[in-house]
Amino acid sequence: MMLHHPTPSNFQWIRDRIAQVPRVKIAITPTPLEEAPNLSKALGGPRIFIKRDDLTGVALGGNKLRNLEFRLARTMAESPDTVIVGLDLQSNSARQTVGACNKLGLRTILVLEGRRPDVVQGNLLMDYLLGAEVHFAETRDEQRRLLDTLAEQCRSAGGRPHILNDNPMFDVASALAYIETTLEILDGLDAAETRPTALYMSSSGKGQAGIVLARRLTNAGFQMQGITATDEFHVPSRTAAIANETAATLGLDIVIAEEEIHNDDRFVGAGYGIPSDEAIEATRLFARTEGVILDPIYTGKAAAGMIRHIREGRYTKDDVLVFVHTGGNPAVFSWNQLWLPEANQGA
Ligand SMILES: Cc1ncc(COP(=O)(O)O)c(C=O)c1O
Known part of the structure; x- marks a missing residue:
């Protein structure tokens, strides 16, 4: 069955534009997109896929x-x-x-x-x-x-x-990279004969800018929901600025407004780098349902946001969420006490 959204071949022109930017090969891509049925069942919610950008290959991987x-x-x-x-x-x-x-x-x-x-x-x-x-x-x-x-x-x-x-490339490089990640996600979902309702990702604006651009370029119609792990930036304005700088780098006549950016800042907790109870719960849940290791600093907070949105009733069982796993799992070792049985009372 062919779905009525752009098929992978339509994305080639975007890939060709990105291919004009100088690049060295480092990451192992495309990364897997795996469905998480146990997680979805545990939450009684929508279908959930995990984009495994923690598996990019070098030095334990990551975005x-x-x-x-x-x-x-x-x-x-x-x-x-x-x-x-x-x-x-x-x-x-x-x-x-x-x-x-x-x-x-x-x-x-x-x-x-x-x-x-x-x-x-x-x-x-x-x-x-x-x-x-x-x-x-x-x-x-x-x-x-x-x-x-x-x-x-x-x-x-x-x-x-x-x-x-x-090196002035930091922001734009992340955005270019996450245009590609988005295309990989759409390819993967196309092969699974479905399409996304929303993408979730830990975001301080750089990668999210790329996903927002890719959404516009592909007309894919999903919502990009960033969850920030830091108070350091006003993420919506930063994301829009990076998206527009990236569009200019690619020679695209596109303007992204700050109002188009969805970034939930309610999951930072006590501060950047400090685990929150919800992030700890989310990290345990991913590990115990799917064997996927998050961390309590970035991805655990993003997962906490997605879980809260599901529990608030934002999605039905017909919706499809993609959780973009940006890596960061070495932090579970820095916070080793959190995972011991004695820290786990009542969880
Ligand atoms: C694991 C992890 N997730 C997400 C982010 C945020 O990514 P971005 O800077 O592209 O918003 C970082 C950034 O340091 C990170 O280490």
Whole structure:
């Protein structure tokens, strides 16, 4: 049965536009799209599919590997031998950057904001395993100074450093990547002879901008529902701005208005990086129904949002939701106490 929405072949022109942007191959794509019938049954709700962008392959996977394909292509054009990048202490992006740089034969120096904890776990542990040289900075200002100092030291020693924070591609690279993810999702659902009612994703605006653009370009008609894990940004305006910058990069005459962006900011909890009860419950539920590991910082909060919307009665059994799993599961090890039986009373 052919559905009345654009078939995969219609998407080729979008893929061709993206193919004009320089890129290096890093991620394993397309990622699987799997149905989650046990989760759906446990919630008594709509059909749910999970887009497994936690399975992008390098250094435990995640959404940033898709982004790094574009960003590091720009980096490689400068022929560096060392990438220097400043990020958060337990950054998923940092882990994936080190893994990607290893594949490209580049050395990585990380300047992470925060102090080295007594017990090294999660993403930070992976940064060491992957061989990054890791420095710590207590403030953003100190981090910036250290990036420049380390670059200077590298140059004086005859190296060719590239400070990734100065690469202007970060936002657009994520959006380009998530246009493609959306096409993969539509292809996958087309093969399953269905189409999405809504996509859910942990979002501070970058990947979501790509999904919103893809929605417009394909006329697919689903709702893109972002759930933010941070108070740092006003996500709707940021998402619209990134979508419009990305449209311009692709030479598309499209304007996305802030009013078109749906991003629920009720699931941040006590703050960025701090697990919430609902995220913990959601993380347990995905693990116990489908064997899918989320995390209590990003994807668990997004799943908590989707679960709350289902419980509020937004969807019927005929609806089809896609949960975009953006990775981040090393955080379950940093928060190991949450999963022990004694922490699980009444759950
Ligand atoms: C696991 C995970 N999900 C979602 C996000 C947010 O993605 P974006 O920056 O594309 O909005 C991040 C960003 O750091 C992340 O690590």
